[in-house]
Amino acid sequence: FPALGTGANDFARRVEQLSNGRMRIRVHGAGELVPALEVFDAVAAGTAEMGHSASYYWRGKVAASQFFTAVPFGMTTTEMNAWLYHGGGQELWDEIYANHNLKPFAVGNTGTQMAGWFKKEINSLDDMQGLKLRLPGLAGEAMNGIGVSTVNMAGS
Secondary structure, eight states, X not given: OGGXXXXXXXXXXXXXXXXXXXXXXXXXXXTSSXXXXXXXHHHHHTSSSOOOOOGGGGTTTOGGGGGGSOOTTOOOHHHHHHHHHHSSHHHHHHHHHGXXXXXXXXXXXXXXXXXXXXXXXXXXXXXXXXXXXXXXHHHHHHHHTTTOEEEOOOOO
């Protein structure tokens, strides 16, 4: 899904442009520097200067982090951006990441996450029983509650 992976590259180009070339960000693909699910720790430890990821992967480190990525039945992209930039959301996000020496910000907000793409037709909750989905965070917890098996697997 190239559209989902362009945020980091767009950000890097914009930083270089706005700094008149004085700042350059080298973007690495998932797994090039560290495994995808170790980005949080790599940046917190100084192994990498910044990372691009979805905050729901870090729920084991900062439980509230999952409220900043794809909350099921949550805000639209516009509503999420309004909350982050004008409703105190960014300040809250900064506060919960501060103990890890990280400064979070949105790059490529896609809004709420859909329920998934399926090989079979889904007409009721019963049709979800026994399915296995890559669905981390709160959405995964909700799906576990209706009998879906979920896995926490980073995108590439």
